[in-house]
Amino acid sequence: MKLATWNVNSLAVRLPQLLDWLGQHQTDVVVLQETKLTDDKFPHEALKEAGYHAQWFGQKTYNGVALVSREPATDVARNIFGFEDEQARVIAATVNGVRVVGAYFPNGQAPDSDKFVYKMGWLTALRRWLADEMAQHPQLVLMGDFNIAPEDRDVYDPVAWAGQIHCTPEERAHFQALIAMGFVDAFRLFEQPPKSWSWWDYRNLAFRKNQGLRIDHILVSQALKPRVTACVIDKLPRKNERPSDHAPVVITLD
Numbered sequence: 001m002k003l004a005t006w007n008v009n010s011l012a013v014r015l016p017q018l019l020d021w022l023g024q025h026q027t028d029v030v031v032l033q034e035t036k037l038t039d040d041k042f043p044h045e046a047l048k049e050a051g052y053h054a055q056w057f058g059q060k061t062y063n064g065v066a067l068v069s070r071e072p073a074t075d076v077a078r079n080i081f082g083f084e085d086e087q088a089r090v091i092a093a094t095v096n097g098v099r100v101v102g103a104y105f106p107n108g109q110a111p112d113s114d115k116f117v118y119k120m121g122w123l124t125a126l127r128r129w130l131a132d133e134m135a136q137h138p139q140l141v142l143m144g145d146f147n148i149a150p151e152d153r154d155v156y157d158p159v160a161w162a163g164q165i166h167c168t169p170e171e172r173a174h175f176q177a178l179i180a181m182g183f184v185d186a187f188r189l190f191e192q193p194p195k196s197w198s199w200w201d202y203r204n205l206a207f208r209k210n211q212g213l214r215i216d217h218i219l220v221s222q223a224l225k226p227r228v229t230a231c232v233i234d235k236l237p238r239k240n241e242r243p244s245d246h247a248p249v250v251i252t253l254d
Contacts, residue, residue: 001096001253003027005143005216006237007033007058007104007199011066015043016048017240018059019050019074021248025234028070029095030248031102033145035064042048042066057088065091065144068104081132085124090126092133098224098253099137101130103144108165116165119147131181143184145199145246146217150175150185154214156195166215183219186251198233207238218251227253 004027008014011032022030035041035042035058042056045141047068057078058064065088067073073093079085092101103126108119132141148171161167179185187196197212206212220228238247 001028001098001251002032002143003028003098003100003143003218003253004234004248004250005033005102005145005218006030006248007216007244008246009036009246010032011035011043012041014244015046017243019046020187021232021234021237022050022052024253025250028251029098029100030068031091031100031143032066033064033104033246034062035103036061037064046247048238053092055091057091059088060199063088063104063128065089065102065104067093067095067100069092069093069095071096073085073100080122080125080129082129083122085122091124094137097139099133099140101133101140101142101144103146104144105145105147107147108168108208110165111163111168111170116170120170120174123171127174127177127181130178134182134221138221140221141224141225141251142178142219143217143249143251145215146175148172148175148217149213149215150217153194154197156211156213161213166213172173178219179254182222184222184225186218186220187214187233187249188226189225189228190231196233197247198249200238200252202245216246216249218249220251224253229254 109115198216
């Protein structure tokens with residue numbers, strides 16, 4: 001079983017790339033972030049023609065998440081239960097016995113901003129909700145754009161980024177709190193090339209210079225960990241014409 005996460009940064013723009021990528025990789029489940037589409041504009045028919053079912057949760061211009069799967073998804077949930085939020089950031093469902101949670105974590109803007117306060121509250125609520133989800137669904141995977149680089153080795157220039165958004169002690173503490181819950185960073189289960197990033201700014205030739213961050217993650221529960229056989233970042237879509245600034249992250253389960 002192959003699962004992936006990809007911040008497509010506008011599905012309207014990137015739909016052909018997504019369909020091409022799905023056709024090449026035969027992925028069983030992919031969660032998408034920043035679809036930037038209202039629900040009535042979601043391209044479910046195009047995905048259906050490609051052999052995929054879809055669940056989606058969108059809003060105009062910003063945010064938006066989706067879960068695309070070969071097999072129908074069941075027990076679908078949208079956003080964090082018990083947390084009042086106008087932003088479309090979370091979609092969860094069960095596919096082939098695995099509870100899949102796809103999430104677009106808030107950016108946070110800057111450590112001294114209202115958006116950072118929102119991010120901290122959102123992360124706390126996410127963890128509280130996930131504790132219930134894990135209790136009901138031991139085989140659980142949390143995937144998405146976390147907007148957190150958990151360690152210095154996940155940043156191309158740790159000195160320049162120290163204390164900046166994505167790299168603040170507060171954000172990293174929340175990531176470690178997820179690990180303390182029993183989640184495992186699937187990417188770090190394997191030997192990985194140095195300077196492995198999942199996001200590169202569009203500016204300053206960042207991709208060409210490989211100046212990026214690893215902020216897109218796949219965390220697996222302890223019950224799911226023994227099934228993980230691989231986890232990679234697929235950089236090739238970042239070379240596309242008009243690419244997303246993020247690359248897909250892919251996990252393989254036996």
